[in-house]
Amino acid sequence: MPLSAALLQTLHSIVGDKGFTTNQGEIAPYLQESRNRFQGHCDILIRPKNTQEVAEVLAICNDENIPVVPQGGNTGHCGGAVPQGGILLNLSRLNKIRQLDGLNATITVDAGCILQNVQLTADKADLYFPLSLAAEGSCQIGGNLATNAGGIHVLRYGNMRDLTLGLEVVLPDGQIWDGLRALRKDNTGYDLKHLFIGSEGTLGVITGAVLKLFPKPKARACAFVASESPGHLMDVFAYMRDYFGEQLCAFEMMPRFGLDLVLKHITGTTDPFAIAYQWYGVLEISTSRPNTNLQTELEEALHPLFDRGYIQNAVVAQDLMQAEKIWALRESMSEAQKREGGSVKHDISVPVSHIPDFLAETSHAVCNVVPGSRICAFGHVGDGNIHFNISQPETMEKAAFLTNWEALNEIVHEMAEKYEGSFSAEHGVGQLKINEMDRFRGGVELDSMRLIKRAFDPNNIMNPGKVVKI
Numbered sequence: 300m301p302l303s304a305a306l307l308q309t310l311h312s313i314v315g316d317k318g319f320t321t322n323q324g325e326i327a328p329y330l331q332e333s334r335n336r337f338q339g340h341c342d343i344l345i346r347p348k349n350t351q352e353v354a355e356v357l358a359i360c361n362d363e364n365i366p367v368v369p370q371g372g373n374t375g376h377c378g379g380a381v382p383q384g385g386i387l388l389n390l391s392r393l394n395k396i397r398q399l400d401g402l403n404a405t406i407t408v409d410a411g412c413i414l415q416n417v418q419l420t421a422d423k424a425d426l427y428f429p430l431s432l433a434a435e436g437s438c439q440i441g442g443n444l445a446t447n448a449g450g451i452h453v454l455r456y457g458n459m460r461d462l463t464l465g466l467e468v469v470l471p472d473g474q475i476w477d478g479l480r481a482l483r484k485d486n487t488g489y490d491l492k493h494l495f496i497g498s499e500g501t502l503g504v505i506t507g508a509v510l511k512l513f514p515k516p517k518a519r520a521c522a523f524v525a526s527e528s529p530g531h532l533m534d535v536f537a538y539m540r541d542y543f544g545e546q547l548c549a550f551e552m553m554p555r556f557g558l559d560l561v562l563k564h565i566t567g568t569t570d571p572f573a574i575a576y577q578w579y580g581v582l583e584i585s586t587s588r589p590n591t592n593l594q595t596e597l598e599e600a601l602h603p604l605f606d607r608g609y610i611q612n613a614v615v616a617q618d619l620m621q622a623e624k625i626w627a628l629r630e631s632m633s634e635a636q637k638r639e640g641g642s643v644k645h646d647i648s649v650p651v652s653h654i655p656d657f658l659a660e661t662s663h664a665v666c667n668v669v670p671g672s673r674i675c676a677f678g679h680v681g682d683g684n685i686h687f688n689i690s691q692p693e694t695m696e697k698a699a700f701l702t703n704w705e706a707l708n709e710i711v712h713e714m715a716e717k718y719e720g721s722f723s724a725e726h727g728v729g730q731l732k733i734n735e736m737d738r739f740r741g742g743v744e745l746d747s748m749r750l751i752k753r754a755f756d757p758n759n760i761m762n763p764g765k766v767v768k769i
């Protein structure tokens with residue numbers, strides 16, 4: 300039902316001209332989703348500039364039963380920030396760094412701060428905020444929290460849940476919960492922040508956060524290694540984890556097919572090796588101790604792995620530029636796949652010990668259903684997180700291939716379940732995987748989630764149709 304002129308006027312008066320529009324031309328860019336999988340629509344775009352404005356808007360929406368979809372940088376992969384009606388509440392104007400406490404090693408920020416700005420602010424204070432992902436120039440802290448974002452440094456520092464000490468949240472009825480406590484110890488009942496982290500905007504709007512900071516790495520070293528099989532790569536991982544302990548901060552995997560796509564589609568990339576291998580790993584170590592020659596240590600650590608047969612070739616970056624070139628190969632994987640044509644993507648996790656078997660069995664099952672499928676399984680294998688992406692067979696039309704979407708999802712997700720994994724490792728559920736919640740989290744787990752949702756949001760105004768069906 301269209302909103303009354305009086306209601307529009309009230310909402311407008313809360314956020315002012317800069318924070319309000321019903322002009323569909325102005326709204327359109329906010330509906331454009333990263334993978335073009337969902338077409339959104341909404342009547343109003345609201346961009347509040349502070350927590351109080353968020354609270355006033357939500358109180359009205361709750362009274363009037365108007366759906367509200369919180370939106371950060373809109374880089375999510377599951378259609379979570381794509382509205383299907385109602386109000387799109389974009390947080391980008393809540394972008395202040397509120398406080399940096401060097402001694403406590405914490406930073407308190409508005410939820411609309413861009414991740415990269417938080418990293419840079421920490422860096423200027425000679426500290427480090429470790430969350431790092433390819434969308435860091437546009438995703439926001441609120442979106443990172445709402446999706447419990449992961450990225451390349453989870454191995455050492457954990458995901459957003461591990462990096463957060465306190466939250467400020469506006470509840471659906473407009474009440475503000477000030478949980479911005481910068482404490483590493485606080486056992487005072489249920490830990491509410493963990494309900495909101497990963498809730499994808501279905502329980503309230505996150506408006507501020509206290510995040511942990513760490514000593515800044517003073518030295519880094521990065522290597523690109525070639526292996527015969529995922530099993531050998533996981534041997535490399537286990538060896539490096541033992542050898543470097545907590546210094547190992549990233550361990551990523553990519554197949555030859557993925558590297559081929561990057562070399563074909565992304566200008567300026569080059570193969571670090573003269574010949575082709577089947578599988579590659581990117582690994583990084585870092586230390587906050589000054590005057591440490593990590594490059595030499597990494598070279599020494601890699602030597603015995605040739606004799607053991609774990610690696611067939613390896614290159615250690617000699618400077619920052621070489622390290623960036625290596626990382627560009629890994630970070631360009633999604634873009635290269637997009638340019639190659641149709642692909643069906645997955646974001647699963649399994650215990651690291653199951654990775655080789657999971658990959659072998661799932662690849663086989665996929666190719667049985669769509670012969671000629673080109674599998675690009677890559678990602679954060681150090682965390683057991685694999686983006687099991689499937690590119691269209693060379694001889695098949697994109698449209699024909701994409702008719703297999705559901706069938707391929709089913710195979711990959713069932714296989715993740717078989718190997719004691721999850722159908723969503725770091726991207727969340729959104730609207731893309733909401734049916735999978737019924738299939739894989741049904742029973743006590745999903746019932747409990749529904750109870751929580753109803754308790755916080757009895758009118759179901761917060762991001763309806765995402766994560767849990769009510």
Ligand SMILES: Cc1cc2nc3c(=O)[nH]c(=O)nc-3n(C[C@H](O)[C@H](O)[C@H](O)COP(=O)(O)OP(=O)(O)OC[C@H]3O[C@@H](n4cnc5c(N)ncnc54)[C@H](O)[C@@H]3O)c2cc1C
Nearest residue numbers: 371372373374375379439441442443445448449450500505
């Ligand atoms: C190139 C690329 C690489 C990526 N790599 C990774 C990766 O390595 N690891 C990873 O985890 N993700 C990755 N992502 C996915 C995405 O960047 C993350 O999910 C990110 O955390 C989303 O942040 P955002 O601000 O864009 O959120 P949005 O996309 O705007 O929103 C995501 C969800 O959070 C909700 N939300 C947003 N802000 C708030 C708020 N303030 N309060 C309550 N709910 C809110 C939305 O309603 C939605 O449900 C990648 C994306 C791209 C495009």
